[in-house]
Amino acid sequence: MGGLSLNYIMRRLLVFFLTLWVAATLIFIIPRLAPGDPITAMVARMSQQAGFVENADLIIEGWKERFGLNDPVYVQYLRYMGNLLRFDLGLAMARFPSPVSQLVSRALPWTIGLVGIATLIFFTVGNLFGALLAWTKTPKLVKVLIPMSMIFTSIPPLLAGLLLVYIFGFLLDIFPQAYAYHHSFRQPEFTLKFIGSVLHHGFLPAMAIVLVTFGYWALGMRGMMVTIEGEDYMILAQAKGLKPFYVLYRYMIRNAILPQMTALAVSIGTLVGGSVLVEVIFNYNGMGTLIFTAIREQDFNLIQGTSFILIVTSALAVLIIDLSYPLIDPRISLEGK
Amino acid sequence: MSEQRETGSERVVLDVDNLRIHYATPQGDVIAVSDISFELYEGETLGLVGESGCGKSTTAYGILQLVQPPGYIVHGSIEVDGTEVLNLTEEELRKFRWTGLSLIPQGAMNSLNPTMRVKAQIVDVIESHEGKANYESFRERLSVFLRKIRRPRRGEPLKKYLGEWLRNLTLLLRYEPLKERIFDLFQAVGLPNRIYNMYPHELSGGMKQRVCIAMGVALHPTVVIADEATSALDVVVQRIVAQTLVEVKDEIGVSLIVIGHDMGLLAQIVDRIAVMYAGKIVEIAPVENVYANPLHPYTQLLIDSIPSIKERKPLKITEGITHDPRNPPSGCIFRLRCPFAWEHCALEEPPQINVEAKHEVACHLFDEQFEERRSNAFAAIANS
Structure with missing residues (x-):
């Protein structure tokens, strides 16, 4: 067999949309569970700052009407879902005229790029290092050096980021300390120079994520490799007189990587959450920074919108891994039972 | 199948001499294989039997240079067609494997790589030894x-x-240049061509075992070692697979060592049997001699223990190997359980005594000086 069946894809898609629906509903419900309402709270804040707001009751009523908060909950819910389907996430309250979707669409590619590339690096490096740690033919020196490179595993990404900024951005001054690209560019453009600048700026934030993460994957991989080494087919592979390197990648890594892929799918949510602080440290104009400012400015619409988009992105990544799983593990049932 | 097999050639293809294998443990070394020697002739099938833990699989893995740590080979010599296996360098050993010695593994269920198609697992062994030169x-x-x-x-x-x-x-x-060759192998072991593109989990246990046999003879090795190749299968499939094994062996003309504990099945397929006890070969003889006229007291017990369908009788052997394998008893290894043991057995280790052509036994009873004791003991057994 091999390959994907329609049934499998349909089931995965169903789970994907179910996740999104549950997430959207939770995002709708949670703010409404809190006492009071955002309009009153906002006007109260305004009157605190200004001392007095004229016609406060009228303003509250008017805004409630404007945002549809006077309608029954189910009407609000249906309208909210309808808007989501059209990717209308409402207007950002703190930066009033700009719609949330516009802010998100500006920030999202940066985060996907940063986290995506960092994931690619730490997954590859982590698994490779783990495999080398367990392989019997690895040179002694490598086996000593790899664990030393994993000392950052136990510190939070936040500290790793600060450390990197201090050493490479400040002391050595070889990498920029902030922003996603050089300030001489007004806006993103498709030139080699711009791409170079993006890579130069993205290096430290990506490293901050990679340094603290890859050790975890290396340890997991080593554990899997040791398990695989005890399998019957490893003895047969040895008896067959295959070339050692071929046995390493075709028999050992090929089988040990499967649970690692599952673990990756599970950890993507955490990963995106962890990248928020790294983005803030580097003032990287991605979703992390956007969420951070949204929370600081108590912009409910923006918080809801960014959270939802992050959930969509994570669910999408999980979906992609899920769909690729049958391609790498032939034993996964494709027909569905 | 049970007719007497003629061992055609007298040429020795595998010569194991004084092989000793230990497993290191914190409490001292476990002696798994204790100075065993035997020969395998060209075209012959040799059976290696014994109870669990007697060292028969370790012997096989020792010959194949596959003893896994903490096991290690203490000393000995293993010659295959004149090549001393223990002296090969790592790369020489890699090339020698599967062309000189191949293995049909114990757990065929898990011996195939689950993420590779059957064809790829046969192709890889052929290509890694013969290269891709003619493609x-x-x-x-x-x-x-x-x-x-x-x-x-x-x-x-x-x-x-x-x-x-x-x-x-x-x-x-x-482009699959080896397809025809693999189909020929499939045919030899009775596998359908449709499994060519399948994954191991899509095959039955018997099919996987046949794939292992096909793989084992793919390069026409000098010696094939089948390590309990049939013990995970039910009796019907067991029988068919064992028959396949012998047919393929005759067709391709390799020499075969079959390891097992099923005396009945082995009797059907082997030419000679070596009986192992606690890391030693106690008796080695042509198969019909072992069943008709077992000499060593342990072999006698073993033959007596083959269950009969006609009558129910209590097992003569009731316990496993009784001594501590780290610290074997002095003299004869079997004396603690032997019904005929006397003082002399503790004093010196019995040598391999050649009783008749190709029939050797390691027991003091067959020493000429103890002939009287032997006839008395055996008479007592016959009377009881």
Whole structure:
């Protein structure tokens, strides 16, 4: 067999949309569970700052009407879902005229790029290092050096980021300390120079994520490799007189990587959450920074919108891994039972 | 199958001499294989039997240089066709494996790589030993493909034309030069061609075992070692697989060592049997001698323990190996359980005594000076 069946894809898609629906509903419900309402709270804040707001009751009523908060909950819910389907996430309250979707669409590619590339690096490096740690033919020196490179595993990404900024951005001054690209560019453009600048700026934030993460994957991989080494087919592979390197990648890594892929799918949510602080440290104009400012400015619409988009992105990544799983593990049932 | 087999050749293809294998433990070394010696003749099938833990599998892995840590070979010599296996360098050993000695593993269920198709697992062993030297390059195949392309003839059904086209395209893109050879192997072990593209989890246990047999003889090795190749199967499949094994062996002309504990099954397929007890070969003889006239007291007990369908009788052997394998008893290894043991057994280790042609036994009773004791003991047994 091999390959994907329609049934499998349909089931995965169903789970994907179910996740999104549950997430959207939770995002709708949670703010409404809190006492009071955002309009009153906002006007109260305004009157605190200004001392007095004229016609406060009228303003509250008017805004409630404007945002549809006077309608029954189910009407609000249906309208909210309808808007989501059209990717209308409402207007950002703190930066009033700009719609949330516009802010998100500006920030999202940066985060996907940063986290995506960092994931690619730490997954590859982590698994490779783990495999080398367990392989019997690895040179002694490598086996000593790899664990030393994993000392950052136990510190939070936040500290790793600060450390990197201090050493490479400040002391050595070889990498920029902030922003996603050089300030001489007004806006993103498709030139080699711009791409170079993006890579130069993205290096430290990506490293901050990679340094603290890859050790975890290396340890997991080593554990899997040791398990695989005890399998019957490893003895047969040895008896067959295959070339050692071929046995390493075709028999050992090929089988040990499967649970690692599952673990990756599970950890993507955490990963995106962890990248928020790294983005803030580097003032990287991605979703992390956007969420951070949204929370600081108590912009409910923006918080809801960014959270939802992050959930969509994570669910999408999980979906992609899920769909690729049958391609790498032939034993996964494709027909569905 | 049970007719007497003639061992055709007297040429020794495998000569194991004084092989000793230990497993290191914190409490001292466990002696798994204790100075055993035997020979395997060309075209012969030798059975290696004994109870669990007697060292028969360790012997096999020792010969194959596959003893896994903490096990290690203490001393000995293993010669295959004049090549001393223990002296090979790592790369020489890699090349020697599967062409000199191949293995049909114990747990065929888990001995195939789950993420590789059956064909790929046979292809990899052939390619890693024979290389890809004679393969056509993509350019050559492309020129063949271009030569084969033609316009449809007038009145030719479109389906037929497209089918031919598709076949040519498959030949170009999925070049499988070993396909015919693998089909021949499948045929030899009675596997259908359709499993060529399958994954191991899509096969039954018997099929996996046959794949292992096909793989084991793919390179026509000098010696094939089948390590309890049939013990995970039910009796019917066991029988068929064992028969396949012997047929393939005769067809391809390799020498075979079969390891097992099923005396009944082994009697059907082997020429000679070596009986092992606690890391030592206690008796080695042509198969009909062992069953008709077992000499060593342990062999006698073992033969007596083969369950009979006709009558129920208590087992003569009730316990396993009783001594501490780190600290074997002095003299004869079997004396603690032997019904005939006397003082002399503790004093010195019995030598291999050649009783008749090709029939050796390691027991003091068969020493000429103790002939009287032997006849008394055996008479007592016969009377009881």
